[in-house]
Amino acid sequence: MSKKEIAEIFLKLASAGKVEEAYDNYVHPDFNHHNAYFAGDRETLKIAMAENAEQFPDKSYESLRTLEDGAFVAVHGKVMLAPDSQWSVIHIFRFDGDKIIEAWEASQEVLKDSPNKNGIF
16 A cells, blocks of 8 residues: 555544544554644544544545655645535655654635635645
8 A cells, every 4th residue: 555545544534533543554653743732742643633523523534635755645635524614634744664653734724705716625
């Protein structure tokens, strides 16, 4: 399985509330991340992802563009937290072998009245 496929499967599982499965199969034990809202360790982000899945049980996720360059994978995706809450999210993962060992993310809410006619996706 390619790193691109692993990244996409990880995000799909985590967003569907299958956080334990996502972490058990695809995240390195020494994982760290750069999400400014949480401590940078593996367990804290895993708990936060599980809580988010409980808070938004109808959340959906779709990977739109995925790029792989050596140990790095970037995924541009669309998240629907609720029918009226759509977000564009970019995840960047660094791999050690076939496991995600480091992660960054940036997100932006999709504006209903954006002046940009090209859209966010």
